[in-house]
Amino acid sequence: MVNAQAEAGAGSPWVGVVLAGGRSRRMGRDKASLLWHGRPLLQHMCALLEKAGAGRVVISGDHPQLQAVADRVPDLGPLGGIASVAETLDDGPILIVPVDMPRLSAGLLQGLVRSNASCACYEGHVMPLWIRLNAAVRVWLAWAIEQTPRQRSLQALHGAFSGISLPLPKDRQAELKNLNTPEQWRAEIANEGAIAWPEDPVQDQRG
Numbered sequence: 328m329v330n331a332q333a334e335a336g337a338g339s340p341w342v343g344v345v346l347a348g349g350r351s352r353r354m355g356r357d358k359a360s361l362l363w364h365g366r367p368l369l370q371h372m373c374a375l376l377e378k379a380g381a382g383r384v385v386i387s388g389d390h391p392q393l394q395a396v397a398d399r400v401p402d403l404g405p406l407g408g409i410a411s412v413a414e415t416l417d418d419g420p421i422l423i424v425p426v427d428m429p430r431l432s433a434g435l436l437q438g439l440v441r442s443n444a445s446c447a448c449y450e451g452h453v454m455p456l457w458i459r460l461n462a463a464v465r466v467w468l469a470w471a472i473e474q475t476p477r478q479r480s481l482q483a484l485h486g487a488f489s490g491i492s493l494p495l496p497k498d499r500q501a502e503l504k505n506l507n508t509p510e511q512w513r514a515e516i517a518n519e520g521a522i523a524w525p526e527d528p529v530q531d532q533r534g
Contacts, residue, residue: 340383341440342416343376345369346454347426348388348398348408359388361512363429364519369393372426379436381422387412388426403472405454406479410468413460423456429515430502431455438493446490452503453481458488 347359347369359369373384386395387408399411409423422436439447439457447457458464467487471479484490495503506512 339420341381341420341422343373343379343381343384344387344409344412344421344423345372345376345384345426346387346405346408346423347372347390347395358427358506359390363516368429369426371429372424372431375431375433376422376424376436379422379433380440385412385416400472403479404476405481406468406484407472409484410472413465413468416460418459418461420457420459423454423458425454425505427506428454428503429506430504430519432499432502435495435499435502442491442493444491446485446488448485448490448492449495449503450492451495453485454503456481456485458484458490464488 359367361368363371369386369390373386376384386393387398388395389397391397396408396412396415398407399414400407403410405423405425412421420440422439424431424436435449436455439449439455442457444457445459448454467484471483477483504515506515
């Protein structure tokens with residue numbers, strides 16, 4: 328079923344991708360299951376993509392109960408997840424977000440969609456990332472996952488396809504903040520009045 332907002336700011340339907348396949352080593356638990364305003368962070372990010380206009384949302388990671396796409400080769404970072412998801416999708420634009428960016432807004436996502444670029448992100452931030460998936464991108468991804476970590480980076484993907492970097496207003500910088508540690512998470516939920524899952528992550532690490 329196509330999202331009723333799928334045409335918001337774009338001329339053609341696009342697919343949203345949530346990268347949720349990391350090991351969350353610094354957080355000490357699966358970040359996807361942390362609660363943000365009463366629901367799992369993974370669910371929050373999926374809903375955000377739908378709000379921004381995604382016609383479909385695909386999850387990258389080991390979440391079989393959600394029909395997610397597991398990494399074909401583990402431990403290759405974000406690019407490994409993208410490469411695995413790309414094998415399941417038809418050609419067309421995709422918008423990729425990390426699972427740990429809860430303050431990201433639909434408005435910023437729609438800015439990337441409206442850019443109508445082949446590849447786009449915001450200045451100083453490689454995600455969220457908008458890219459038009461096609462045969463050339465798939466070939467590059469298949470090559471990149473066999474390379475060194477430096478060569479299989481999102482920055483390398485952005486550069487390989489002449490990606491553009493959109494200006495990001497200073498008052499929107501906080502929206503692109505990743506939450507990687509228990510300390511960052513606790514500070515953020517204190518600011519937002521959200522609830523951690525199901526206990527404070529810092530307490531879990533001390534136990």
